[in-house]
Amino acid sequence: MFSRKKIYQILSYISFIAPAFVVFSIIVLIPFILGMYYSFTNWNGVSGSVEWVGLDNFVHIFKNDLQFRESFLFTTKFTLASVLLTNLIGFLLALSLTRMLKTRNLLRTVFFLPNLIAGLLLGFIWQFIFVKGFASIGQLTDFSLFQLPWLGDAKTAFWGIVIVSIWQGAGYVMVIYIAAILNMPHEVVEAARIDGASGWRMLIHIILPLIRPAITICLFLTIAMSFKIFDLNFSLTGGGPFKSTESLAINIYTEAFVNNRYGLGAAKAFIFFIIVATITTLQVIYTKKKEIEA
Protein backbone atom coordinates (compact mmCIF):
# COMPACT_ATOMS: atom_id res chain seq x y z
CA MET A 1 0.00 0.00 0.00
CA PHE A 2 0.98 3.60 -0.40
CA SER A 3 2.54 5.23 2.56
CA ARG A 4 0.96 8.33 4.04
CA LYS A 5 3.76 10.46 2.58
CA LYS A 6 3.24 9.03 -0.88
CA ILE A 7 -0.50 9.76 -0.78
CA TYR A 8 0.22 13.30 0.37
CA GLN A 9 2.60 13.75 -2.56
CA ILE A 10 0.08 12.49 -5.09
CA LEU A 11 -2.67 14.72 -3.71
CA SER A 12 -0.37 17.71 -3.80
CA TYR A 13 0.63 16.91 -7.40
CA ILE A 14 -3.01 16.74 -8.45
CA SER A 15 -3.99 19.91 -6.64
CA PHE A 16 -1.28 21.90 -8.41
CA ILE A 17 -1.90 20.64 -11.91
CA ALA A 18 -5.55 19.62 -12.05
CA PRO A 19 -7.23 23.05 -12.22
CA ALA A 20 -5.29 24.12 -15.31
CA PHE A 21 -5.42 20.71 -16.93
CA VAL A 22 -9.14 20.06 -16.40
CA VAL A 23 -10.11 23.44 -17.84
CA PHE A 24 -7.66 23.01 -20.70
CA SER A 25 -9.14 19.60 -21.52
CA ILE A 26 -12.73 20.86 -21.51
CA ILE A 27 -12.02 23.99 -23.53
CA VAL A 28 -9.34 22.82 -25.95
CA LEU A 29 -8.71 19.06 -26.07
CA ILE A 30 -12.25 17.68 -25.99
CA PRO A 31 -13.70 20.17 -28.50
CA PHE A 32 -10.75 19.57 -30.79
CA ILE A 33 -11.28 15.80 -30.77
CA LEU A 34 -15.07 16.24 -31.12
CA GLY A 35 -14.38 18.53 -34.07
CA MET A 36 -12.54 15.77 -35.87
CA TYR A 37 -15.51 13.49 -35.24
CA TYR A 38 -18.04 16.07 -36.47
CA SER A 39 -16.11 16.52 -39.70
CA PHE A 40 -17.36 13.05 -40.67
CA THR A 41 -21.01 13.87 -39.90
CA ASN A 42 -23.82 16.00 -41.30
CA TRP A 43 -24.55 17.80 -38.03
CA ASN A 44 -26.36 21.09 -38.64
CA GLY A 45 -25.94 22.51 -35.17
CA VAL A 46 -29.64 22.98 -34.57
CA SER A 47 -31.27 19.56 -34.55
CA GLY A 48 -29.96 16.89 -32.28
CA SER A 49 -29.38 14.41 -35.10
CA VAL A 50 -25.76 13.76 -35.94
CA GLU A 51 -25.33 11.22 -38.74
CA TRP A 52 -22.08 9.65 -39.81
CA VAL A 53 -21.45 10.42 -43.48
CA GLY A 54 -17.91 9.16 -43.87
CA LEU A 55 -15.74 11.18 -46.21
CA ASP A 56 -18.68 12.97 -47.89
CA ASN A 57 -17.76 16.37 -46.45
CA PHE A 58 -14.19 16.15 -47.65
CA VAL A 59 -15.21 14.91 -51.08
CA HIS A 60 -17.65 17.81 -51.32
CA ILE A 61 -15.00 20.36 -50.28
CA PHE A 62 -12.39 19.16 -52.75
CA LYS A 63 -14.75 18.49 -55.64
CA ASN A 64 -17.61 20.98 -55.53
CA ASP A 65 -16.76 23.76 -53.16
CA LEU A 66 -15.32 26.40 -55.48
CA GLN A 67 -15.53 29.10 -52.82
CA PHE A 68 -13.29 27.11 -50.48
CA ARG A 69 -10.71 26.84 -53.25
CA GLU A 70 -11.00 30.59 -53.91
CA SER A 71 -10.59 31.31 -50.20
CA PHE A 72 -7.55 29.08 -50.05
CA LEU A 73 -5.99 30.86 -53.02
CA PHE A 74 -6.80 34.29 -51.62
CA THR A 75 -5.35 33.38 -48.21
CA THR A 76 -2.17 31.98 -49.74
CA LYS A 77 -1.61 34.99 -52.00
CA PHE A 78 -2.37 37.37 -49.16
CA THR A 79 0.05 35.53 -46.86
CA LEU A 80 2.80 35.70 -49.44
CA ALA A 81 2.41 39.42 -50.13
CA SER A 82 1.86 40.42 -46.52
CA VAL A 83 4.72 38.34 -45.08
CA LEU A 84 7.30 39.58 -47.57
CA LEU A 85 6.36 43.25 -47.37
CA THR A 86 5.81 43.32 -43.59
CA ASN A 87 9.22 41.79 -42.93
CA LEU A 88 10.99 43.94 -45.49
CA ILE A 89 9.55 47.17 -44.12
CA GLY A 90 9.88 46.06 -40.48
CA PHE A 91 13.52 45.16 -41.04
CA LEU A 92 14.35 48.44 -42.81
CA LEU A 93 12.67 50.35 -39.97
CA ALA A 94 14.70 48.41 -37.40
CA LEU A 95 17.91 49.05 -39.33
CA SER A 96 17.21 52.79 -39.45
CA LEU A 97 15.98 53.10 -35.90
CA THR A 98 19.11 51.51 -34.43
CA ARG A 99 21.19 54.34 -35.95
CA MET A 100 21.86 57.53 -34.00
CA LEU A 101 18.61 59.22 -34.97
CA LYS A 102 17.50 62.02 -32.65
CA THR A 103 13.85 60.97 -32.77
CA ARG A 104 14.34 57.22 -32.79
CA ASN A 105 12.49 56.45 -29.56
CA LEU A 106 9.51 58.50 -30.62
CA LEU A 107 9.51 56.88 -34.06
CA ARG A 108 9.73 53.35 -32.63
CA THR A 109 6.60 54.10 -30.64
CA VAL A 110 4.83 55.54 -33.69
CA PHE A 111 5.52 52.48 -35.86
CA PHE A 112 4.58 50.09 -33.09
CA LEU A 113 1.33 51.85 -32.17
CA PRO A 114 -1.04 50.27 -34.76
CA ASN A 115 -0.09 46.83 -33.48
CA LEU A 116 -1.77 47.47 -30.13
CA ILE A 117 -5.20 48.11 -31.53
CA ALA A 118 -7.69 45.30 -32.04
CA GLY A 119 -7.69 43.96 -35.62
CA LEU A 120 -11.42 44.52 -35.76
CA LEU A 121 -11.06 48.24 -34.98
CA LEU A 122 -8.16 48.60 -37.44
CA GLY A 123 -10.39 47.23 -40.17
CA PHE A 124 -13.05 49.83 -39.41
CA ILE A 125 -10.51 52.66 -39.25
CA TRP A 126 -9.22 51.76 -42.70
CA GLN A 127 -12.68 51.26 -44.11
CA PHE A 128 -13.14 54.98 -43.48
CA ILE A 129 -9.70 55.80 -44.92
CA PHE A 130 -10.30 53.84 -48.12
CA VAL A 131 -13.85 55.02 -48.64
CA LYS A 132 -13.67 58.68 -47.56
CA GLY A 133 -10.03 59.56 -46.84
CA PHE A 134 -8.55 58.33 -50.11
CA ALA A 135 -11.33 59.95 -52.11
CA SER A 136 -10.63 63.33 -50.54
CA ILE A 137 -6.86 63.02 -51.04
CA GLY A 138 -7.64 62.10 -54.64
CA GLN A 139 -9.66 65.27 -55.05
CA LEU A 140 -6.97 67.42 -53.54
CA THR A 141 -4.00 65.96 -55.40
CA ASP A 142 -5.55 64.60 -58.58
CA PHE A 143 -3.44 61.49 -58.01
CA SER A 144 -5.28 58.64 -59.74
CA LEU A 145 -4.15 56.02 -57.22
CA PHE A 146 -6.39 57.66 -54.63
CA GLN A 147 -9.36 57.89 -56.95
CA LEU A 148 -9.77 54.13 -57.33
CA PRO A 149 -12.77 52.46 -55.66
CA TRP A 150 -10.41 50.67 -53.28
CA LEU A 151 -12.77 48.33 -51.46
CA GLY A 152 -15.19 48.00 -54.36
CA ASP A 153 -12.89 46.10 -56.68
CA ALA A 154 -11.42 42.64 -56.12
CA LYS A 155 -7.87 43.57 -57.04
CA THR A 156 -7.58 46.76 -55.02
CA ALA A 157 -9.46 45.24 -52.08
CA PHE A 158 -6.77 42.55 -51.95
CA TRP A 159 -4.05 45.19 -51.76
CA GLY A 160 -6.14 47.15 -49.29
CA ILE A 161 -6.00 44.24 -46.85
CA VAL A 162 -2.28 43.83 -47.51
CA ILE A 163 -1.66 47.53 -46.77
CA VAL A 164 -3.55 47.39 -43.48
CA SER A 165 -1.81 44.19 -42.42
CA ILE A 166 1.58 45.81 -43.10
CA TRP A 167 0.50 48.87 -41.14
CA GLN A 168 -0.42 46.57 -38.28
CA GLY A 169 2.49 44.12 -38.44
CA ALA A 170 5.57 46.11 -39.49
CA GLY A 171 6.00 47.64 -36.04
CA TYR A 172 5.70 44.24 -34.40
CA VAL A 173 8.48 42.60 -36.41
CA MET A 174 10.46 45.83 -36.10
CA VAL A 175 10.55 45.37 -32.31
CA ILE A 176 11.93 41.84 -32.73
CA TYR A 177 14.49 42.92 -35.35
CA ILE A 178 15.63 45.85 -33.17
CA ALA A 179 16.22 43.47 -30.24
CA ALA A 180 18.24 41.19 -32.52
CA ILE A 181 20.33 44.02 -33.99
CA LEU A 182 21.12 45.43 -30.55
CA ASN A 183 22.17 41.95 -29.42
CA MET A 184 24.74 41.49 -32.17
CA PRO A 185 28.17 40.84 -30.65
CA HIS A 186 29.91 44.20 -30.49
CA GLU A 187 33.40 42.90 -31.29
CA VAL A 188 32.34 41.37 -34.58
CA VAL A 189 30.57 44.51 -35.77
CA GLU A 190 33.45 46.76 -34.69
CA ALA A 191 36.04 44.48 -36.28
CA ALA A 192 34.15 44.55 -39.56
CA ARG A 193 33.90 48.32 -39.39
CA ILE A 194 37.62 48.69 -38.78
CA ASP A 195 38.24 46.38 -41.73
CA GLY A 196 36.42 48.93 -43.82
CA ALA A 197 33.10 47.10 -44.31
CA SER A 198 30.23 49.47 -44.80
CA GLY A 199 26.85 49.83 -46.42
CA TRP A 200 25.79 46.81 -48.47
CA ARG A 201 28.70 44.59 -47.52
CA MET A 202 28.13 45.20 -43.83
CA LEU A 203 24.46 44.34 -44.27
CA ILE A 204 24.94 41.19 -46.33
CA HIS A 205 28.01 39.70 -44.70
CA ILE A 206 27.65 40.78 -41.08
CA ILE A 207 24.18 41.92 -40.06
CA LEU A 208 21.98 39.46 -41.94
CA PRO A 209 23.88 36.32 -40.86
CA LEU A 210 24.00 37.53 -37.25
CA ILE A 211 20.28 38.13 -36.95
CA ARG A 212 19.21 35.02 -38.83
CA PRO A 213 17.32 33.49 -35.90
CA ALA A 214 15.19 36.64 -35.64
CA ILE A 215 14.43 36.51 -39.35
CA THR A 216 13.23 32.92 -39.01
CA ILE A 217 11.06 33.77 -36.02
CA CYS A 218 9.51 36.78 -37.73
CA LEU A 219 8.85 34.91 -40.97
CA PHE A 220 7.03 32.09 -39.27
CA LEU A 221 5.16 34.38 -36.87
CA THR A 222 3.88 36.49 -39.74
CA ILE A 223 3.06 33.44 -41.87
CA ALA A 224 0.93 31.99 -39.07
CA MET A 225 -0.74 35.33 -38.36
CA SER A 226 -1.53 36.09 -42.00
CA PHE A 227 -2.78 32.62 -42.74
CA LYS A 228 -5.21 32.79 -39.82
CA ILE A 229 -6.41 36.33 -40.64
CA PHE A 230 -9.99 36.92 -39.53
CA ASP A 231 -10.80 40.11 -37.54
CA LEU A 232 -9.21 42.65 -39.83
CA ASN A 233 -10.56 40.99 -42.95
CA PHE A 234 -14.01 40.67 -41.38
CA SER A 235 -14.36 44.36 -40.54
CA LEU A 236 -12.51 45.85 -43.52
CA THR A 237 -14.14 44.06 -46.45
CA GLY A 238 -16.32 41.39 -44.84
CA GLY A 239 -14.91 39.09 -47.54
CA GLY A 240 -16.25 41.27 -50.34
CA PRO A 241 -16.63 42.40 -53.01
CA PHE A 242 -18.37 39.20 -54.13
CA LYS A 243 -16.41 37.03 -51.69
CA SER A 244 -13.18 37.83 -53.53
CA THR A 245 -11.35 38.60 -50.29
CA GLU A 246 -12.83 35.86 -48.11
CA SER A 247 -10.06 34.29 -46.02
CA LEU A 248 -10.16 30.62 -45.00
CA ALA A 249 -11.01 31.60 -41.42
CA ILE A 250 -14.02 33.61 -42.62
CA ASN A 251 -15.05 30.81 -44.96
CA ILE A 252 -15.12 28.35 -42.05
CA TYR A 253 -16.99 30.81 -39.83
CA THR A 254 -19.61 31.41 -42.51
CA GLU A 255 -20.07 27.72 -43.27
CA ALA A 256 -20.70 26.90 -39.63
CA PHE A 257 -22.47 29.90 -38.15
CA VAL A 258 -24.18 31.52 -41.14
CA ASN A 259 -25.04 28.51 -43.33
CA ASN A 260 -25.48 26.34 -40.23
CA ARG A 261 -23.61 23.44 -41.77
CA TYR A 262 -21.58 22.49 -38.72
CA GLY A 263 -20.39 19.16 -40.11
CA LEU A 264 -19.05 20.74 -43.27
CA GLY A 265 -17.56 23.61 -41.28
CA ALA A 266 -15.83 21.13 -38.97
CA ALA A 267 -14.34 19.34 -41.98
CA LYS A 268 -12.98 22.63 -43.32
CA ALA A 269 -11.64 23.46 -39.88
CA PHE A 270 -9.88 20.10 -39.82
CA ILE A 271 -8.17 20.81 -43.16
CA PHE A 272 -7.29 24.28 -41.87
CA PHE A 273 -5.75 22.71 -38.76
CA ILE A 274 -3.55 20.40 -40.85
CA ILE A 275 -2.20 23.33 -42.87
CA VAL A 276 -1.56 25.58 -39.84
CA ALA A 277 -0.07 22.74 -37.78
CA THR A 278 2.29 21.83 -40.62
CA ILE A 279 3.52 25.42 -40.94
CA THR A 280 4.04 25.73 -37.17
CA THR A 281 5.74 22.35 -36.80
CA LEU A 282 8.13 23.18 -39.63
CA GLN A 283 8.92 26.38 -37.77
CA VAL A 284 9.72 24.58 -34.51
CA ILE A 285 11.88 21.95 -36.22
CA TYR A 286 13.74 24.58 -38.18
CA THR A 287 14.34 26.83 -35.16
CA LYS A 288 15.58 23.90 -33.05
CA LYS A 289 17.92 22.78 -35.82
CA LYS A 290 19.39 26.26 -36.13
CA GLU A 291 19.83 26.49 -32.36
CA ILE A 292 21.87 23.28 -32.33
CA GLU A 293 24.00 24.48 -35.22
CA ALA A 294 24.67 27.80 -33.53
Place this chain on the structure above:
Amino acid sequence: MGQKYTMKVFILELLIFLLGLVFLIPFYFIVINSLKSFSEILINTAAWPDQFQWSNYVEAWGRLKYPKVFLNSLIITIFSNLVIVVFCSMAAYRLVRSPNKISKILFILFISAMVIPFQSIMIPLIRVTSHLGLLNNIPGIIVMYLGFGAGLSIFLYHGFIKAIPREIEEAAIVDGCSSFCVFWRIVFPLLKPITITIVILNSLWIWNDFLLPLLVLQDPDLRTIPLATFFFFGQYTKQWDLALAALILGIIPLLIFFFFLQRHIIEGISKGAIK
Protein backbone atom coordinates in the same frame (compact mmCIF):
# COMPACT_ATOMS: atom_id res chain seq x y z
CA MET B 1 26.07 51.89 -34.46
CA GLY B 2 26.96 54.85 -36.76
CA GLN B 3 28.51 57.34 -34.34
CA LYS B 4 28.57 60.73 -36.01
CA TYR B 5 25.46 62.68 -36.96
CA THR B 6 26.37 63.21 -40.61
CA MET B 7 24.38 64.66 -43.47
CA LYS B 8 23.52 61.13 -44.56
CA VAL B 9 22.06 60.29 -41.18
CA PHE B 10 20.13 63.54 -41.20
CA ILE B 11 18.54 62.66 -44.55
CA LEU B 12 17.72 59.18 -43.25
CA GLU B 13 16.12 60.73 -40.18
CA LEU B 14 14.06 63.05 -42.34
CA LEU B 15 12.82 60.18 -44.53
CA ILE B 16 11.90 57.93 -41.61
CA PHE B 17 10.23 60.85 -39.88
CA LEU B 18 8.08 61.45 -42.97
CA LEU B 19 7.22 57.76 -43.08
CA GLY B 20 6.22 58.03 -39.43
CA LEU B 21 3.83 60.83 -40.36
CA VAL B 22 2.35 58.64 -43.12
CA PHE B 23 1.81 55.93 -40.51
CA LEU B 24 -0.09 58.41 -38.35
CA ILE B 25 -2.31 59.81 -41.12
CA PRO B 26 -5.12 57.28 -40.53
CA PHE B 27 -5.29 58.37 -36.88
CA TYR B 28 -5.35 62.02 -37.94
CA PHE B 29 -8.22 61.34 -40.33
CA ILE B 30 -10.40 59.52 -37.83
CA VAL B 31 -9.73 62.00 -35.02
CA ILE B 32 -10.57 65.15 -37.02
CA ASN B 33 -13.59 63.57 -38.67
CA SER B 34 -14.95 62.26 -35.39
CA LEU B 35 -15.31 65.93 -34.44
CA LYS B 36 -17.26 67.01 -37.51
CA SER B 37 -20.92 67.01 -38.31
CA PHE B 38 -22.08 64.32 -40.72
CA SER B 39 -22.52 66.68 -43.67
CA GLU B 40 -19.11 68.22 -43.10
CA ILE B 41 -17.48 64.77 -43.27
CA LEU B 42 -19.07 64.22 -46.66
CA ILE B 43 -18.15 67.63 -48.08
CA ASN B 44 -14.56 67.88 -46.95
CA THR B 45 -12.92 64.87 -45.33
CA ALA B 46 -9.35 66.18 -45.20
CA ALA B 47 -10.01 69.62 -43.71
CA TRP B 48 -9.80 70.71 -40.10
CA PRO B 49 -13.28 70.74 -38.46
CA ASP B 50 -15.22 74.01 -38.68
CA GLN B 51 -16.52 73.57 -35.22
CA PHE B 52 -15.79 70.73 -32.81
CA GLN B 53 -18.87 68.52 -32.55
CA TRP B 54 -18.32 67.04 -29.11
CA SER B 55 -21.93 65.89 -29.27
CA ASN B 56 -20.76 62.97 -31.49
CA TYR B 57 -18.88 61.61 -28.51
CA VAL B 58 -21.74 62.17 -26.11
CA GLU B 59 -24.09 60.30 -28.40
CA ALA B 60 -21.66 57.45 -29.19
CA TRP B 61 -20.91 57.11 -25.47
CA GLY B 62 -24.58 56.65 -24.72
CA ARG B 63 -25.50 54.39 -27.62
CA LEU B 64 -22.48 52.16 -27.11
CA LYS B 65 -23.35 51.94 -23.40
CA TYR B 66 -19.69 52.74 -23.02
CA PRO B 67 -19.33 52.51 -19.23
CA LYS B 68 -20.96 49.09 -19.30
CA VAL B 69 -18.92 47.60 -22.18
CA PHE B 70 -15.73 49.11 -20.79
CA LEU B 71 -16.42 47.48 -17.44
CA ASN B 72 -17.19 44.15 -19.13
CA SER B 73 -13.88 44.26 -21.02
CA LEU B 74 -12.04 45.24 -17.86
CA ILE B 75 -13.58 42.53 -15.67
CA ILE B 76 -13.00 39.83 -18.29
CA THR B 77 -9.38 40.90 -18.85
CA ILE B 78 -8.48 41.23 -15.17
CA PHE B 79 -10.07 38.01 -13.95
CA SER B 80 -8.85 35.96 -16.90
CA ASN B 81 -5.32 37.15 -16.14
CA LEU B 82 -5.79 36.32 -12.50
CA VAL B 83 -6.86 32.72 -13.07
CA ILE B 84 -4.26 32.23 -15.82
CA VAL B 85 -1.43 33.46 -13.58
CA VAL B 86 -2.56 31.48 -10.51
CA PHE B 87 -3.29 28.13 -12.15
CA CYS B 88 -0.65 28.16 -14.88
CA SER B 89 2.20 29.11 -12.56
CA MET B 90 1.14 26.35 -10.14
CA ALA B 91 0.87 23.75 -12.87
CA ALA B 92 4.14 24.73 -14.53
CA TYR B 93 5.95 24.70 -11.18
CA ARG B 94 4.81 21.18 -10.41
CA LEU B 95 5.54 19.94 -13.91
CA VAL B 96 9.12 21.17 -13.55
CA ARG B 97 9.67 19.95 -10.00
CA SER B 98 8.18 16.46 -10.43
CA PRO B 99 9.99 15.25 -13.52
CA ASN B 100 8.17 11.98 -14.24
CA LYS B 101 6.50 10.45 -17.25
CA ILE B 102 3.07 11.95 -16.55
CA SER B 103 4.54 15.44 -16.22
CA LYS B 104 6.27 15.04 -19.53
CA ILE B 105 3.11 13.91 -21.32
CA LEU B 106 1.03 16.71 -19.77
CA PHE B 107 3.59 19.33 -20.75
CA ILE B 108 3.70 18.08 -24.34
CA LEU B 109 -0.11 18.17 -24.47
CA PHE B 110 -0.19 21.77 -23.22
CA ILE B 111 2.37 23.08 -25.67
CA SER B 112 1.37 21.09 -28.73
CA ALA B 113 -2.18 22.47 -28.42
CA MET B 114 -0.71 25.89 -29.22
CA VAL B 115 -0.63 24.93 -32.90
CA ILE B 116 -4.41 24.36 -33.04
CA PRO B 117 -6.10 27.36 -34.67
CA PHE B 118 -9.19 28.68 -32.91
CA GLN B 119 -11.36 27.86 -35.94
CA SER B 120 -10.68 24.15 -35.41
CA ILE B 121 -12.09 24.28 -31.90
CA MET B 122 -14.88 26.83 -32.02
CA ILE B 123 -17.67 24.73 -33.53
CA PRO B 124 -17.74 21.92 -30.94
CA LEU B 125 -16.69 24.39 -28.21
CA ILE B 126 -20.12 25.98 -28.36
CA ARG B 127 -21.78 22.63 -27.81
CA VAL B 128 -19.51 21.46 -25.00
CA THR B 129 -19.66 24.75 -23.11
CA SER B 130 -23.42 25.14 -23.46
CA HIS B 131 -23.86 21.80 -21.67
CA LEU B 132 -21.70 23.11 -18.84
CA GLY B 133 -23.52 26.44 -18.53
CA LEU B 134 -20.48 28.43 -19.65
CA LEU B 135 -22.25 30.19 -22.52
CA ASN B 136 -23.57 33.72 -22.25
CA ASN B 137 -22.01 34.67 -18.94
CA ILE B 138 -18.80 36.36 -17.88
CA PRO B 139 -17.43 33.63 -15.58
CA GLY B 140 -17.88 31.24 -18.52
CA ILE B 141 -15.74 33.24 -20.91
CA ILE B 142 -13.09 33.68 -18.20
CA VAL B 143 -12.87 29.89 -17.87
CA MET B 144 -12.47 29.68 -21.67
CA TYR B 145 -9.62 32.21 -21.64
CA LEU B 146 -7.89 30.07 -19.00
CA GLY B 147 -8.22 27.07 -21.31
CA PHE B 148 -6.95 28.91 -24.39
CA GLY B 149 -4.23 30.79 -22.53
CA ALA B 150 -2.86 27.76 -20.66
CA GLY B 151 -0.53 26.56 -23.44
CA LEU B 152 1.59 29.67 -23.89
CA SER B 153 1.51 30.70 -20.22
CA ILE B 154 2.57 27.28 -18.92
CA PHE B 155 5.25 27.15 -21.59
CA LEU B 156 6.71 30.52 -20.55
CA TYR B 157 6.51 29.72 -16.80
CA HIS B 158 8.03 26.28 -17.40
CA GLY B 159 11.09 27.74 -19.11
CA PHE B 160 11.56 30.33 -16.37
CA ILE B 161 11.13 27.96 -13.40
CA LYS B 162 13.66 25.51 -14.82
CA ALA B 163 16.35 28.12 -14.27
CA ILE B 164 15.52 28.65 -10.56
CA PRO B 165 17.80 26.63 -8.25
CA ARG B 166 16.02 24.13 -6.05
CA GLU B 167 18.07 24.80 -2.91
CA ILE B 168 16.02 27.89 -2.04
CA GLU B 169 12.88 25.77 -1.72
CA GLU B 170 14.55 22.94 0.14
CA ALA B 171 15.53 25.23 2.99
CA ALA B 172 11.88 26.25 3.38
CA ILE B 173 10.68 22.62 3.32
CA VAL B 174 13.04 21.81 6.19
CA ASP B 175 11.45 24.69 8.09
CA GLY B 176 8.13 22.80 7.90
CA CYS B 177 6.45 24.81 5.16
CA SER B 178 3.80 22.90 3.15
CA SER B 179 4.10 22.64 -0.64
CA PHE B 180 1.51 25.39 -1.17
CA CYS B 181 3.30 27.60 1.27
CA VAL B 182 6.66 26.97 -0.44
CA PHE B 183 5.18 27.87 -3.78
CA TRP B 184 3.33 31.02 -2.80
CA ARG B 185 5.84 32.37 -0.26
CA ILE B 186 9.13 31.45 -1.92
CA VAL B 187 8.72 30.58 -5.59
CA PHE B 188 5.93 32.82 -6.84
CA PRO B 189 7.64 36.10 -5.90
CA LEU B 190 10.67 34.99 -7.91
CA LEU B 191 8.47 34.61 -11.00
CA LYS B 192 7.63 38.31 -11.15
CA PRO B 193 9.50 39.17 -14.39
CA ILE B 194 7.89 36.37 -16.40
CA THR B 195 4.51 37.03 -14.75
CA ILE B 196 4.66 40.60 -16.09
CA THR B 197 5.40 39.32 -19.61
CA ILE B 198 2.56 36.80 -19.40
CA VAL B 199 0.05 39.36 -18.09
CA ILE B 200 0.93 41.81 -20.88
CA LEU B 201 0.71 39.26 -23.68
CA ASN B 202 -2.58 37.88 -22.35
CA SER B 203 -4.08 41.32 -21.71
CA LEU B 204 -3.46 42.52 -25.27
CA TRP B 205 -4.93 39.30 -26.63
CA ILE B 206 -8.01 39.16 -24.39
CA TRP B 207 -8.80 42.89 -24.51
CA ASN B 208 -8.68 42.88 -28.33
CA ASP B 209 -10.28 39.48 -28.90
CA PHE B 210 -13.36 39.49 -31.07
CA LEU B 211 -14.43 36.07 -32.35
CA LEU B 212 -14.68 34.24 -29.02
CA PRO B 213 -16.88 36.94 -27.40
CA LEU B 214 -18.94 37.10 -30.60
CA LEU B 215 -19.72 33.38 -30.35
CA VAL B 216 -20.06 33.14 -26.59
CA LEU B 217 -21.61 36.38 -25.32
CA GLN B 218 -25.01 36.77 -26.97
CA ASP B 219 -26.60 38.97 -24.33
CA PRO B 220 -26.12 42.66 -25.36
CA ASP B 221 -25.46 43.55 -21.74
CA LEU B 222 -22.35 41.35 -21.73
CA ARG B 223 -20.66 42.90 -24.79
CA THR B 224 -16.97 43.82 -24.72
CA ILE B 225 -15.52 46.87 -26.49
CA PRO B 226 -14.67 45.15 -29.83
CA LEU B 227 -18.05 43.42 -29.81
CA ALA B 228 -19.99 46.60 -29.06
CA THR B 229 -18.06 48.46 -31.78
CA PHE B 230 -18.88 45.71 -34.26
CA PHE B 231 -22.63 45.86 -33.59
CA PHE B 232 -22.52 49.65 -33.53
CA PHE B 233 -21.03 49.68 -37.04
CA GLY B 234 -23.61 47.20 -38.20
CA GLN B 235 -26.41 49.41 -36.92
CA TYR B 236 -25.07 52.80 -38.01
CA THR B 237 -23.46 51.88 -41.33
CA LYS B 238 -22.19 54.96 -43.10
CA GLN B 239 -23.16 57.20 -40.18
CA TRP B 240 -19.52 58.08 -39.90
CA ASP B 241 -19.83 60.91 -37.37
CA LEU B 242 -21.02 58.54 -34.64
CA ALA B 243 -19.07 55.51 -35.84
CA LEU B 244 -15.73 57.33 -35.74
CA ALA B 245 -16.36 58.72 -32.27
CA ALA B 246 -17.19 55.16 -31.16
CA LEU B 247 -13.93 53.90 -32.70
CA ILE B 248 -11.88 56.48 -30.83
CA LEU B 249 -13.63 55.59 -27.58
CA GLY B 250 -12.67 51.98 -28.27
CA ILE B 251 -9.00 52.80 -28.89
CA ILE B 252 -8.36 55.18 -25.97
CA PRO B 253 -8.13 52.64 -23.09
CA LEU B 254 -5.37 50.70 -24.85
CA LEU B 255 -3.40 53.85 -25.63
CA ILE B 256 -3.51 54.81 -21.95
CA PHE B 257 -2.43 51.29 -20.97
CA PHE B 258 0.43 51.50 -23.49
CA PHE B 259 1.78 54.86 -22.38
CA PHE B 260 1.98 53.70 -18.78
CA LEU B 261 3.60 50.35 -19.51
CA GLN B 262 5.43 51.08 -22.76
CA ARG B 263 8.77 49.59 -21.75
CA HIS B 264 7.24 46.40 -20.32
CA ILE B 265 5.00 45.92 -23.34
CA ILE B 266 7.82 46.18 -25.87
CA GLU B 267 10.01 43.90 -23.75
CA GLY B 268 7.15 41.42 -23.34
CA ILE B 269 6.50 41.31 -27.08
CA SER B 270 10.11 40.56 -27.93
CA LYS B 271 10.44 38.01 -25.12
CA GLY B 272 7.18 36.27 -25.99
CA ALA B 273 8.14 36.08 -29.65
CA ILE B 274 11.56 34.57 -29.14
CA LYS B 275 10.15 31.61 -27.23
